[in-house]
Amino acid sequence: MLPATIDDVPAAVGRLLADVFTERRSATAAVSDRVADLTDLIGDFVMGGGKRVRPTFAWAGFRLAGGRTDDGDAATAFEVCAALELIQACALIHDDVIDRSDTRRGRPTVHRAVAARHRERGWLGDPDHFGTSTAILLGDLALSWADDIVAQAPLHPAVRERVVAVWTAMRTEVLAGQTLDIVTEAAADESVDAAYRVMRFKTAGYTVSRPLQLGASLAGAGDETVEVLGRIGDGLGVAFQLRDDMLGVFGDPAVTGKPSGDDLVAGKRTALLAVALRRLDSDDPAAAARLRGLVGRPLTPTDLDDARALLVDCGAAAEIEEEIGRLVDEALAVLDDLDAPADARADLTAVAHALTRRRS
């Protein structure tokens, strides 16, 4: 059941988590069938899509650190890698409540789906509040189940200690990073520094560096390898988020599954926006004011075209594209110097390119 190649990680994660959800269903059904019908939404959500980016980086880290892929320890390691997808389920289910998002992956978000079920069944109370409440609890369950997998994994004590060090740091960072994201937005902090800080903790660490380090720790890697993988991951992770920011403004909704210009409408404080405002504030204050007026409110197609033109014409879009290229090149240069199996290095290189050049 282990992934045969790096490209097989998403399918292997799916197979493993399907078993986890079946097992957990017996626990929640023991409480009540009504509850199990709701907790099934966690499985539906996770099995319904996602690129399995974090398990993929974790498995890449495991192999880069020389982890063997043909024994029982490898199966345990892969379970821990897959558990990252349950942290991600919690993060997304809760983020969708926080961002008041209606859709995710082209389907209703969990809190909206629960609210719809409440309406259909004519239950008492406010359907939207019930949706939010249930989504909070389902996210908590997903987070608990992620931790369960790590807690139950039969790791050697020395390996466990290293794995837990990465795991604990990662969870605090991503939650603190998400808190930083919303407080940055609330405080109207437009600085490039704040945007990069959010990316570093909320995305780069959580999506790339920590998964790479987790995988390496599962293979028993030493401090030096873990540190180098952290540097590689930080660069790739920021590049990954910058690509996401570009897609959030310029992406094709038919490909991304998200509404056009989503990030602008949501008022997200991206590096793209921060760079554009910094450039326009010094070169063209009137244009800066126009751009500020196009952030954080519903946009017509014409508004969206205007915003895109402002982001392109001031050179911010090109600067971000260059930065993505530079970060990926630097990270891959560090990777080239790493003493690691050649096939594992080739895999990470391919994944890095795929994720920073993607269209969705």
Add this chain to the structure above:
Amino acid sequence: MLPATIDDVPAAVGRLLADVFTERRSATAAVSDRVADLTDLIGDFVMGGGKRVRPTFAWAGFRLAGGRTDDGDAATAFEVCAALELIQACALIHDDVIDRSDTRRGRPTVHRAVAARHRERGWLGDPDHFGTSTAILLGDLALSWADDIVAQAPLHPAVRERVVAVWTAMRTEVLAGQTLDIVTEAAADESVDAAYRVMRFKTAGYTVSRPLQLGASLAGAGDETVEVLGRIGDGLGVAFQLRDDMLGVFGDPAVTGKPSGDDLVAGKRTALLAVALRRLDSDDPAAAARLRGLVGRPLTPTDLDDARALLVDCGAAAEIEEEIGRLVDEALAVLDDLDAPADARADLTAVAHALTRRRS
């Protein structure tokens, strides 16, 4: 720093968690001071009160199973017992969002405190939504930190396996139980069975049985002791919740710190209410209708007096009081037969009486 007596558990938990919060602050401050200012609210919340019921039962379980209280393993065990208070922080912070509660322990709830801060600072966006969003993330952090303590505890592998079995079951049960609570309310399920099922999973297991079992597992107890403690805990736990239900209607706000008749106003489906409705539906349908009309809406002092009179006159309040007495007696009889140190048995007996006879 270990508790000298069972009564010292709350103070010892406070001392231990104060250190945990100091350490975590350096992690969240590394992300941003603005974030640390918000995550400080977790520590403020936990250090601001609470009876430390779960760590107290866990420590009682540890001692009942013969755990020694004078070595390094005891210190580790006590840390895991104290971690229960962080799960509880998550549960309460999230429950207060779900229940839309304004106050807890006589102070503003976390989401209200954050909303107030948002207003004071004139931040952008909806203060209440910001409060909810932040409370979701702070609850997630508390849950993660609880798991961190268990993951980092240097337990012997055989002990770890037993501890993790209880820990994982407990977290899923309490979250599934809380989900059951809100879906029972939404589906207007008035049955006594549903009320008892919520109590069993949301409270009895999580508050008493599982903590007792966790403590016993930390002392290396075998399956039989764990099973017997589960039975004792289920009885005491239901009695504890029934006392809570009585206080939620008849309690003195000056002592409980909660508004008078809180549970009625909130429309909570307690066993007290379920028993009263079952009795009145068969004996006095008009009174049953009056009682239903006094549930789930703001109540005047006269309304509250009427509701209390209905609950008393139909015999429901007396039935619940009797049930509390019966459950405690039965549980303590099982405890008497347990092969455990006499002082540990005396301690659990005293705690059981204190918690089921309390006034707040």
